[in-house]
Amino acid sequence: MNLTRVSPEGLLLGAGLDHLLGDPRRGHPVAGFGRAASWVERRVYKDSRARGVVFVGIVVGGALGVGVVLDRVGKGAVSRAVVTGVVTWSVVGGTSLGREGLFMASALERGDLEAARGRLSHLCARDPKGLESAELARATVESVAENTSDAAVAPLFWGAVAGVPGLVVYRAVNTLDAMVGYRNARYERFGWAAAKLDDVANWIPARVTGLLTVACSGSADAWRVLRRDGANHPSPNAGRCEAAFAGALGVRLGGANSYGGEVERRPEMGDGRAPEVRDVRRAVRLSKRVGLAAAGTAALVAWRLR
Structure with a gap:
């Protein structure tokens, strides 16, 4: 018997609500978690890995406790499905x-680079200043590819194998990485544990994302580029998603990116042309198909594990 009481119906319900409504508009639990994590950070912060481990232990441990309590709320199949959903x-x-x-696609299509630069931070931490249309398009395609795993595939994967606690803990880990997992003066040591834990949590989902991208695109190039270039990225996970998208879309991703005034040069992935504005909508459509496939796959896995 599965002790986490995974509900495949609940996973499909939640994925359906996201598809229809998007994120909750008010009182988003992830925003509340972020505020709580910031409160803990202010009290335990020290420029050391050990304090970062303590921080992650407190916050992720608390998230696990909340997940276990929520998991026990639903006693029947219907209530369990509702809670999971x-x-x-x-x-x-x-x-x-x-x-x-x-x-981003709309802003770039009408030539409003200022709007696109101002919105890029919603997708990635890349410096938008001075980026022209082509670089903004590439940044968006790369971010959509990588975040397809973080936003859709990974939480569904952990929900399928670990139920409500898996859903809650994964989002906690991923949120902490977004908050402190940076290589800068403040977080290089303190954020080390959060970044490494996020790498572990996303290792399998990123590779599942790559495979689902191949399946949803029906592109032999997606499989070829995934196998050839997926490991070239400095991240152990992002490259799997970006390489598969590059092959599926017939574009070439990678190159010079600026973060906090420092330029990183990343290996190129794919054999096609540089991304263009029109490729942003293509990437979004592919991401949506991958997300829907992930929901069906997660429900099937949960049903098999039940």
């Missing part, structure tokens, strides 16, 4: 990711 809706962000991508 609401939690899944709260932690899956595929529709919001698509909306951000479409905003």
Whole structure:
């Protein structure tokens, strides 16, 4: 018997709510978690890895406790499905990711570079200053590819194998990485544990994302580029998603990116042309298909494990 009481119906319900409604507009639980994590950070911060481990232990441990309590709320199959559905809706962000991508597409299509630069921070931490249309398009396609795993595939994967606690803990880990997992003066040591834990949590989902991208695109190039270039990225996970998208879309991703005034040169992935503005909408459509496939796959896995 599965002790986490995974509900495949609940996973489908939550994915459906995300597809129809996007993120909750008010009182988003992830925003509340972020505020609580910031409160803990202010009290335990020290420029050391050990303090970062303590920080992650407190915050992720608390999230696990909340997940276990929520998991025990539903005693019957219907109530369990409802609880799982609401939690899944709260932690899956595929529709919001698509909306951000479409905003960028619209801004770039009408030539409003200032609007696109101002919105890029919703997708990635890349410095937008001075980026022209082509670089903004590449940044968006890369971010949509990578975040398809973080926003959709990974939470559904953990929900399928670990139920409500898996959903809650994954989103906690991923949120902490977004908050402190940076290589800068403040977080290089303190954020080390959060970044490494996020790498572990996303290792399998990123590779599942790559495979689902191949399946949803029906592209032999997606499989070829995934196998050849997926490991070239400095991240152990992002490259799997970006390489598969590059092959599926027939574009070439990678190159020079600026973060906090420092330029990183990343290996190129794919054999096609540089991304263009029109590729942003193509990436969003592919991401949506991958997210829907992930929901069906997660429900099937949960049903088999039940």
